[in-house]
Amino acid sequence: MRLAKAEHFVRFDSGNRGSLAVEETRNLIKYRELIMQLIRRDVVSRYKRSFLGVAWTMLNPLGTMLILTLVFSNLFHSVNSYPIFILSGLIGWNFFSQATIAALSQNVWGGSLLHKVYLPRTAFTVSAIGTGVVNLLLSLIPLFIIMVILGQPFRIFVLFLPVSIILLTIFSLGIGLLVSTLALYFPDVVDMYHIGLTAWMYLTPIIYPSEIIPEVYRRWVLAFNPMYYLVEMIRQPIYEGRIPSGEMLGISIGISIAALIIGWLVFTWKANEFTYRT
Amino acid sequence: MNSPIVHDHERLAMITHSPIAIHLEDISVRYRKPEVEIRSFKEFTIQYFQRRIRMQDFWALRNINLDIYRGETFGVIGRNGAGKTTLLKVISRVIAPTKGRMIVEGEVAPLLECGAGFQAEMTGRENILLYGSLLGHSHQQIKEHIPEILDFAQLDGFIDAPLRMYSSGMIARLGFAVATSWKPQILILDEILAVGDEAFKKKCKARIDGFRAEGATILLVTHDMDLILKKCDRAALLEGGSIVDQGDVHQVVKRYRSVIELSETTQR
Numbered sequence: 245m246r247l248a249k250a251e252h253f254v255r256f257d258s259g260n261r262g263s264l265a266v267e268e269t270r271n272l273i274k275y276r277e278l279i280m281q282l283i284r285r286d287v288v289s290r291y292k293r294s295f296l297g298v299a300w301t302m303l304n305p306l307g308t309m310l311i312l313t314l315v316f317s318n319l320f321h322s323v324n325s326y327p328i329f330i331l332s333g334l335i336g337w338n339f340f341s342q343a344t345i346a347a348l349s350q351n352v353w354g355g356s357l358l359h360k361v362y363l364p365r366t367a368f369t370v371s372a373i374g375t376g377v378v379n380l381l382l383s384l385i386p387l388f389i390i391m392v393i394l395g396q397p398f399r400i401f402v403l404f405l406p407v408s409i410i411l412l413t414i415f416s417l418g419i420g421l422l423v424s425t426l427a428l429y430f431p432d433v434v435d436m437y438h439i440g441l442t443a444w445m446y447l448t449p450i451i452y453p454s455e456i457i458p459e460v461y462r463r464w465v466l467a468f469n470p471m472y473y474l475v476e477m478i479r480q481p482i483y484e485g486r487i488p489s490g491e492m493l494g495i496s497i498g499i500s501i502a503a504l505i506i507g508w509l510v511f512t513w514k515a516n517e518f519t520y521r522t
Numbered sequence: 523m524n525s526p527i528v529h530d531h532e533r534l535a536m537i538t539h540s541p542i543a544i545h546l547e548d549i550s551v552r553y554r555k556p557e558v559e560i561r562s563f564k565e566f567t568i569q570y571f572q573r574r575i576r577m578q579d580f581w582a583l584r585n586i587n588l589d590i591y592r593g594e595t596f597g598v599i600g601r602n603g604a605g606k607t608t609l610l611k612v613i614s615r616v617i618a619p620t621k622g623r624m625i626v627e628g629e630v631a632p633l634l635e636c637g638a639g640f641q642a643e644m645t646g647r648e649n650i651l652l653y654g655s656l657l658g659h660s661h662q663q664i665k666e667h668i669p670e671i672l673d674f675a676q677l678d679g680f681i682d683a684p685l686r687m688y689s690s691g692m693i694a695r696l697g698f699a700v701a702t703s704w705k706p707q708i709l710i711l712d713e714i715l716a717v718g719d720e721a722f723k724k725k726c727k728a729r730i731d732g733f734r735a736e737g738a739t740i741l742l743v744t745h746d747m748d749l750i751l752k753k754c755d756r757a758a759l760l761e762g763g764s765i766v767d768q769g770d771v772h773q774v775v776k777r778y779r780s781v782i783e784l785s786e787t788t789q790r
Contacts, residue, residue, distance in 0.1 A: 253627040256624075258623050258624040286654075358616065360632065362614055362630070
């Protein structure tokens with residue numbers, strides 16, 4: 245029998261694991277190719293058998309915008325170029341809601357795989373959010389086309405968008421991990437989350453300008469809504485052509501990172517349950 | 523039968539002087555199920571306030587103590603529901619033990635049930651990339667192995683067709699080819715050789731023999747006692763979540779057969 249020469253054996257000791265959150269991070273980096281493949285699979289298999297293919301991602305927000313413009317442009321005539329106002333708010337919100345819902349259902353799909361092979365438990369959540377980012381970037385294309393058609397000026401501040409998108413991604417990942425952990429215990433969290441998202445959307449100034457909220461409540465409705473800041477971070481460089489204020493940037497960074505840390509800790513703390521349940 | 527010599531004392535002596543690859547110390551696994559299944563948050567709140575939630579404990583493994591040496595082929599036998607699969611899941615880190623300590627030295631490569639993780643809409647080539655990454659390999663590593671995988675799986679030009687057009691035999695071959703394309707340090711085989719035709723089985727066995735000769739640690743779960751006797755250096759018998767016997771394969775298989783006979787006579 246030839247024993248392997250100078251082979252490296254990684255040691256795993258269940259009695260000496262250290263922090264679960266750190267271990268998960270290390271494993272996720274090791275499995276980064278899996279994340280890329282899962283994103284690829286999601287993007288490819290979603291469009292492979294449909295006639296319009298990737299165009300759906302771009303047409304979806306355009307359709308919503310068209311309807312909302314038809315219905316509301318008279319109501320909100322104070323808002324200049326209402327289509328761009330809606331679209332610039334909607335792409336951020338759509339990303340958040342679709343990606344977190346996908347994270348929930350991905351963990352259900354991944355659940356069966358997690359029973360058979362060791363994988364970093366966060367892999368399915370991370371890849372769901374990653375797929376969302378791809379779709380978000382694709383939905384920027386029709387937005388820019390509409391801007392050209394309607395003669396909305398492009399300011400240099402559009403270059404600020406990557407920062408906004410990164411922060412929104414971090415926030416969505418944190419929330420995605422949190423709701424996935426909850427859904428592990430109660431399957432109807434999925435339904436509750438859908439209802440919650442609808443309410444949350446109407447509480448966020450996406451299809452209406454924040455000025456229409458009665459002055460008395462406005463501060464409260466906005467100040468405690470993380471999505472208000474994150475949606476504004478995307479809307480301001482596009483629609484208003486300016487960089488968000490330092491205060492807004494600071495708050496956005498704070499809530500995104502806090503959401504990710506809490507989500508990551510809770511998820512990795514409960515991750516072992518994934519294979520004990522379902 | 524051209525398998526290696528049944529009783530290779532030399533090999534066994536060498537293995538028991540090797541370092542320990544898998545060390546299990548008082549490993550227990552408890553599944554906890556509410557007596558009445560709670561499907562929703564609403565139900566949970568109602569039942570919680572009525573203090574009606576009672577949990578039912580089920581110990582799938584009880585105080586397992588086991589050492590498996592590097593380079594050893596170890597058989598795990600027992601009746602259905604004895605805890606074999608749970609034991610393999612603990613070792614491959616799919617589930618964390620409720621109690622006890624486990625030390626594993628080396629990468630554990632599980633052989634997935636044929637086709638698990640495959641995507642019907644994606645081509646064979648895309649599935650190789652997905653499956654390879656599921657096993658933790660990098661893009662580059664997977665690409666380098668594609669020719670060898672195709673050679674083993676013999677897909678006859680179907681490689682760029684979507685997987686839904688494959689026969690089940692082709693899917694099984696592809697799955698095995700990807701999973702065993704890398705020499706594993708610790709290989710877990712759970713009833714994997716139960717599928718496929720004779721020619722394919724022969725090929726799979728030859729490949730596993732190769733790993734065995736190269737010093738990989740192999741854990742084999744099967745109901746095929748001939749396979750255990752032929753391939754394993756040592757074995758353990760599980761019964762009701764505990765190890766009732768371990769060591770020499772002949773002795774353990776004999777014990778297993780008597781357990782089976784006993785249960786058959788009591789049933790009559």
